[in-house]
Amino acid sequence: MCGLIGSYKARLLELRGIEPLTFVIWDGMGLVAKRVEHMPNSEPPKVVIKSVNPEYQTYERDAEEVNIIGRVIWAAKRL
Numbered sequence: 001m002c003g004l005i006g007s008y009k010a011r012l013l014e015l016r017g018i019e020p021l022t023f024v025i026w027d028g029m030g031l032v033a034k035r036v037e038h039m040p041n042s043e044p045p046k047v048v049i050k051s052v053n054p055e056y057q058t059y060e061r062d063a064e065e066v067n068i069i070g071r072v073i074w075a076a077k078r079l
Contacts (some may be wrong), residue, residue: 033052049066
């Protein structure tokens with residue numbers, strides 16, 4: 001099974017802005033495409049990291065632990 005990034009041959013990243021959209025992040029083991037949302041009023045600041053694929057679990061991290069590489073704005077694959 002391939003994740004969102006692995007199933008596409010070409011990728012385009014936009015390197016600005018933090019919104020509850022799909023981002024490429026470094027998770028400590030590799031680059032992954034996940035939805036990242038800020039948890040309001042959390043102390044220390046936290047984010048919720050969700051997969052587009054329902055087979056992967058949602059998890060929380062301190063915001064300072066998350067290294068956002070860029071936002072996914074386009075993807076293509078051969079049919």
